[in-house]
Amino acid sequence: METATGLDVLEQRNFLEIRGRSIGLVCNQAAVSRDFRHILDLLLPLHQAGTLHIASVMGPQHGLFGHTQDNMIEWEGKLDSRTGLAIHSLYGENREPTSVMLDAVEILVVDLFDVGSRYYTFIWTLAFCLKACSERGIRVLLLDRPNPISGLQVEGPVMDSEYASFVGLHPLPTRHGMTLGEIATYLKDSFYPKVELDVVRVQHWSRSDYLDETTAPWAIPSPNMPTVDTATVYPGGCLLEGTNVSEGRGTTRPFEIFGAPWIDGWKLADALNGQKLPGVHFRPIQFQPTFQKYADTLCEGCFAHVSDRRAFQPVLSYVSILQEIRRLKGDLLQWNEPPYEYEQVKLPIDILAGNSWVRESIDGLEALGEVHHRFLEECSRFEPNRHAHLLYSGG
Numbered sequence: 001m002e003t004a005t006g007l008d009v010l011e012q013r014n015f016l017e018i019r020g021r022s023i024g025l026v027c028n029q030a031a032v033s034r035d036f037r038h039i040l041d042l043l044l045p046l047h048q049a050g051t052l053h054i055a056s057v058m059g060p061q062h063g064l065f066g067h068t069q070d071n072m073i074e075w076e077g078k079l080d081s082r083t084g085l086a087i088h089s090l091y092g093e094n095r096e097p098t099s100v101m102l103d104a105v106e107i108l109v110v111d112l113f114d115v116g117s118r119y120y121t122f123i124w125t126l127a128f129c130l131k132a133c134s135e136r137g138i139r140v141l142l143l144d145r146p147n148p149i150s151g152l153q154v155e156g157p158v159m160d161s162e163y164a165s166f167v168g169l170h171p172l173p174t175r176h177g178m179t180l181g182e183i184a185t186y187l188k189d190s191f192y193p194k195v196e197l198d199v200v201r202v203q204h205w206s207r208s209d210y211l212d213e214t215t216a217p218w219a220i221p222s223p224n225m226p227t228v229d230t231a232t233v234y235p236g237g238c239l240l241e242g243t244n245v246s247e248g249r250g251t252t253r254p255f256e257i258f259g260a261p262w263i264d265g266w267k268l269a270d271a272l273n274g275q276k277l278p279g280v281h282f283r284p285i286q287f288q289p290t291f292q293k294y295a296d297t298l299c300e301g302c303f304a305h306v307s308d309r310r311a312f313q314p315v316l317s318y319v320s321i322l323q324e325i326r327r328l329k330g331d332l333l334q335w336n337e338p339p340y341e342y343e344q345v346k347l348p349i350d351i352l353a354g355n356s357w358v359r360e361s362i363d364g365l366e367a368l369g370e371v372h373h374r375f376l377e378e379c380s381r382f383e384p385n386r387h388a389h390l391l392y393s394g395g
Contacts, residue, residue, distance in 0.1 A: 003214040006143030006181070006200035007111055008034050011042060015052070017107075017141060017198070022053040024097070024105035024138075026090070026129055028064055028122075030113035030221040031143075039111050039143075044083055054085055055104045060112060060125040061091040062222045091121070095166065095342075096128035099136075108133050110142045113221040114180040115231040116149040118159060119167040119238045119352060121341070122221070126180060127169050127187050134195035142199045144181030144391070146216050148231050149309075151177050151207035151392060156235060156315035158378040159354030165343045168354050173379050174315050175235040177207075178386060186389040199391065206394025210309065224254040232309050236318030239358075242349030244334045245325065246299055250289030257287055259301015261294055262332050263325065269302050271324045275368065279312030281305045316372050322362045335359065 010017065011033060023043075031039040040057065047054045057064065057080070064087055080087045088094075088101045102108070108129060112122040126142075133140050156174025164170070170191055176183065181199035188197045202216075211218055212228045220226055225234070230253070237255030240247035248257035259265055265284035272282040282302040289295050302321075306312050325333045340348035349359045361371050 001204040002034065003146065003205050003216040004034065004203040005145045005216055006202060007031065007039055007042075009200050009203060010143060015043070015046060017200070018052050018109060019046075020052065022055050022104050022106045024056050024058065024102060024108045025054060026058045026060070026097075026108065026110045026112065026125065028059050028062065028112065028221065030219040031111040032217050032219045034215065034217060036217055036219070040083060040085075047085075053104075056086045056088060056101050057083075058088045058090050058097060058101060061121045063089065090125050090128070095125065097132045102132060102136055102138060105138055107139045107141050110140060111145075112180060113145055113219070114147070114183070115221060115225055115234060116147045116175060116177070117231075117235045117238065118156075118172040118174050118176055118354070120234075121166055123172075123180065123183055124166050124169045126184060127191070130184065130187055130192040130195045130197070134192045137196075139196040139198065140184075142181050142184050142197065144179050144199055144202050146202055146205045146209065146211055146214060147177065147179050148211035148218070148228050149175070149235075150210050151179060151182075151390075153177055153310070154379050154383070154386070155313055156375055156379070157354055157358060158382045163346060163351050163354045163356075165346070165351040166341045167351055171354075171382065173382055173386075174354070176386070178389070179391065182389050182391050185391070186385065189389065190385070201391055205392060207390075207392050208394050224249055226252075226254075229306065230255055232306055232312065233304055233314050233318075236314035236316070236321075237304075239315075239318050239322065239349065239352055242336055242340070242347065242352045243322065244293070244336060245322075246289055246293040246301070248287070248289070249292040250295060251287050253303070256304050257285065257301065258304070258321065259285070259287065259299040260332075261297050261299050262329060263300050264328070265300035265302055267328060268300075268321075268324060271328060272302065272321060275320055275324075277313070277317050277320060279306060279308035279310070280317055281307055313372075316368065316375065319358065319362060319371055320368055323365055323368070326362055327365060
């Protein structure tokens, strides 16, 4: 049977939940139906006919249509010439919807495409929306989507609240194994109990399914997230953003490609393949990023070929990558200084990891088995909380 996202289900119900209401809409270009129609294009005729009223539209990081690169402070409120609607950014001066954005809003409709990693800022845009709506008595209607890298595998450390930032406002494992709707119920119950939240659930999705094993659409949710393969490595690959190693931005395969001008890709590949990490093989490459780190400079490194994505452990694998680079290149591997994602004090690697011990384990070349054991312990402690908020079965 065909997978139906929350948007598809809402359309099947003829938008009953929001007919006759004044709504705010939080979405970006990935909020498409099974036939690739954008949510705005589905709702605009209803708005123009007076069936419902779209009071405002808000977009997360990278803009409503994903036109800005990472960490770029974006446009503020403007009038969209095509639709005539007020469009606001939730990644700029305001990350939490303001009174102006929520003026006349009775229901805030959220349709955001999460990629299964705690760093992905759309989760925390949702959290700020829940907070704002809780304070104003506005109902939130979340249109759920599958976790594109499955809802079974959970990995990495659980964020320590001391390291809260816009890549993790509340505790979650790095690879959380939840849908955005499940995370929303967790956030409501644990942090925003007063908010009225309804989740329109996905139909015909099993937790074991990757998105490309379903009929649900993939539309690029952010500029450097082109494929499900990218999302598969991203829970580990994003750690490289906290270093002077290129995570492959400026190439056609970000996060699968990594390296630097001072790395010997062949030695690194040999060292990594010698670790026999499950489900992945590292191929030495040269590449030349077109923007960001080492733009227009020849780099060496590796391509991470995931051969068995259900066995692959992305967070552990990329910790191993950083350990091997430290082992081979010593102090040439450096930790980037703040600011990063609005954090002005703590090291970017620490807010990405959600702690300092991951960085320390890399610097100290701690046995990878010990790192893995700590990941398992932290995920095990969080699991009862996660399990209490799961909406889907299968696997």
